[in-house]
Amino acid sequence: MILGHGALAVLARDLNTGAPWWLLFAASFGPDLLDKPLAIAFDLTDRGVGHSFFSLAGVALLLLLVWRFGLLPGRQAALALALWVLHLITDFPTAMTFWWPLYGMPSGEYLLDREFAHWTAFYLSPKLTPVFVLDACLCALALTRLGVLLVARQRRKASNTLYL
Numbered sequence: 001m002i003l004g005h006g007a008l009a010v011l012a013r014d015l016n017t018g019a020p021w022w023l024l025f026a027a028s029f030g031p032d033l034l035d036k037p038l039a040i041a042f043d044l045t046d047r048g049v050g051h052s053f054f055s056l057a058g059v060a061l062l063l064l065l066v067w068r069f070g071l072l073p074g075r076q077a078a079l080a081l082a083l084w085v086l087h088l089i090t091d092f093p094t095a096m097t098f099w100w101p102l103y104g105m106p107s108g109e110y111l112l113d114r115e116f117a118h119w120t121a122f123y124l125s126p127k128l129t130p131v132f133v134l135d136a137c138l139c140a141l142a143l144t145r146l147g148v149l150l151v152a153r154q155r156r157k158a159s160n161t162l163y164l
C-alpha cells in the first residue's frame with residue numbers, strides 16, 4: 001500500500017489538530033521513509049528497521065521529547081504517532097520484521113525496478129486482496145473528503161464575491 005498511507009494523512013487532517021501537511025505525510029509514510037533509502041543504500045529488504053517495534057518506540061520517545069520541550073503540541077505529536085502505528089498496521093509486517101532485532105535482520109534484496117513493477121501491477125491490474133481493498137477504500141474516502149473541501153472553498157469564494 002502506497003497511496004493508502006497518503007489517504008490516511010489526508011483523513012487525519014480532519015481531526016483539527018492543526019498539524020501541518022508535512023507532519024501528517026511524514027508520519028504516515030515514516031516507516032517507508034526510513035526503510036526505502038536504507039534498502040537502496042545497503043541492499044536490504046524493503047521492510048526492515050523502519051517497520052519494527054524498535055523504530056516505533058524510538059519515534060514515540062522522540063515525539064514525547066518534542067512535545068515535552070514545547071516544539072509540538074501534544075495532540076499533533078499523538079496524531080503523528082497514531083499515523084506511524086496505522087502505517088505499520090496497514091502494512092502487515094511479518095513478526096520477524098516487527099520484532100527486529102529479536103529474530104535477526106529480515107533478509108532479501110531491494111531492486112528498484114522490481115519494486116516499481118510490483119506497485120504498477122498492484123494499482124494497474126489489481127487483485128482483490130484485503131490490502132488492495134483497504135487501499136482503495138482509504139483513497140476513495142480521502143478523494144471524497146478533498147472534493148468536499150474543494151466545493152466548500154469554492155462556495156466560500158463565491159459568497160465572498162457576492163457581498164463585495
Ligand SMILES: [Zn+2]
Nearest residue numbers: 031032087091
Ligand atoms: Zn511501509
